[in-house]
Amino acid sequence: MxxxxxxxxxxxxxxxxxxxxxxxxxxxxxxxxxxxxxxxxxxxxxxxxxxxxxxxxxxxxxxxxxxxxxxxTPATLVADLIQRTEDRLRRERELLERLRTVDAAEPGSWQDVLRIVELLRGLGSQHATRRLQAVLAPTENTSAPTELLAEALLTESDPNVAGALRWAIARAGGDGVATLAAGLTAPEPEVRRRAVLALAELPGEDVTAALTEAMRDTDTTVRRHAALALGARGVTAAVPELVATVVEGPNDVEAGELLGALAQDARWADRIMSWLVEALEAPGADAAARIRLTQALAEMPGTTALEVLRQLAGDADPAVALIASAFANMLSER
The missing domain is CATH 1.10.1660.10 (Multidrug-efflux Transporter Regulator; Chain: A; Domain 2)
Incomplete structure (x- = not known):
């Protein structure tokens, strides 16, 4: 033929x-x-x-x-083909996600597109310094997609880059709350911690609702940061966790200040005092925790805690007695 x-x-x-x-x-x-x-x-x-x-x-x-x-041997060749095809599909999926991200940002010009692509490349770098530079790079009139920043934050292990991403998310605005709130349900505690820290810096009722839900988390750090953020918003539901923060630390000073601010509401002053005193008298309370609780009492408005501090001035623990006496004298002079 x-x-x-x-x-x-x-x-x-x-x-x-x-x-x-x-x-x-x-x-x-x-x-x-x-x-x-x-x-x-x-x-x-x-x-x-x-x-x-x-x-x-x-x-x-x-x-x-x-x-x-x-x-x-056909099997060897077929296995190699499978691997190469999977690699190609992975690259194509990454490209598809990148295109969707660019599209979601609604770029108005090619300069906007290039800025977003450059941000994607930077955030995907193995080097923390490069990722940090990508987040802090001048954006001119192009706003970075908040969803992209939120997704990057949830996987960011470097504390400096994570801090920059939280700053960028708060600055950019947009709808990154849904992504961060979803991060609160991640199985890894580290992801949930990153999510709650970022949400704490954002306004909105949906953020408050997500933080309230986060106080039920099994991780102490997640609960603590959720309570601190809610206390700063005047949400009294955070009071029990704020008292626990004073007992356990860290952030006990901040928690004490927030309890004092919440106690400005007369309806909550007595309850907050009761929780603090109950924690002081708990059988398992160690000396360091009782000192932190005594300091928190001094944050109560006016002379609310004066009588309790006078009683603590005679405490069996010399450190607690000394601190309580000093605070009682200070409040008496007021």
């Missing part, structure tokens, strides 16, 4: 058949009297084999090895 007829029947162009011949991949076994290529049925089968393997993504060199190597 001549090359023109083979091309017609196989769907492989005559130019490609000549290329196969030049490579030694499929050489016609015969020649006509006039010197034209003549393909046998076996040659045509080999052409079909070549085309079939090409559809799997094999290079011509790989195909030649597969057809001519007697020791060829």
């Amino acid at each position: 001549l090359i023109g007829e083979v091309a017609h029947r196989s769907g492989v162009s005559a130019r490609m058949l000549r290329h196969y011949d030049a490579l030694g991949l499929v050489r016609p076994t015969g020649r006509t009297v006039g010197g034209y290529r003549e393909y046998s049925p076996e040659d045509i089968r080999r052409i079909l084999y070549v085309e079939g393997l090409r559809t799997l993504g094999l290079s011509l060199a790989q195909i030649a090895g597969a057809l001519d190597d007697s020791g060829f």
Whole structure:
């Protein structure tokens, strides 16, 4: 069969058949009297084999090895093809997500697109310094997509970069709350901690609701930061956790100040005092915790805690007694 007829029947162009011949991949076994290529049925089968393997993504060199190597093992080649295909799909998925991110930012110009792409590259760097530079880079009139910043924050382990991302999220505004709130349900405590710290710096009722839910978290750090953020917003539901923060530390000074501010509401002053005194008298309270609680009492408005401090001035623990006496004298002078 001549090359023109083979091309017609196989769907492989005559130019490609000549290329196969030049490579030694499929050489016609015969020649006509006039010197034209003549393909046998076996040659045509080999052409079909070549085309079939090409559809799997094999290079011509790989195909030649597969057809001519007697020791060829299909399983090895197929496994390699699977790996390369998975890698290609991963790259394409990453590209798709990158395009969606750019689209969500609604860029108004190519400069906006390039800024977002550069931010994506920077945030994907293995080097913390490069990620930090990407977050803090001048944005001119282009605002970084808040969702992108929120997603990056939830996976950011470097404290400096995480701080910069929280700053950028608070500065950029937009709808990053949903992503951060979803981070509060992550199985890893580290992710939930990053989420609650970022939410603490954002305004809005939806943020307050997410922080309130976070106070039920099993992780002490998550609960503590949620309570501190809620206390700063005047949410009295945070009081029990704020008292626990005073007992356990750290952030006990901040928690004490917030309890004092919340106690400005007369409806809560007595309850806050009761919780603090109850914690002071708890059988398991150690000396350090009782000192922190005594200091928190001094934050109560006016002379609310004066009587309790006078009683503590005679405490069996010298450190507690000394601190309580000093605060009682200070309040008496007021």
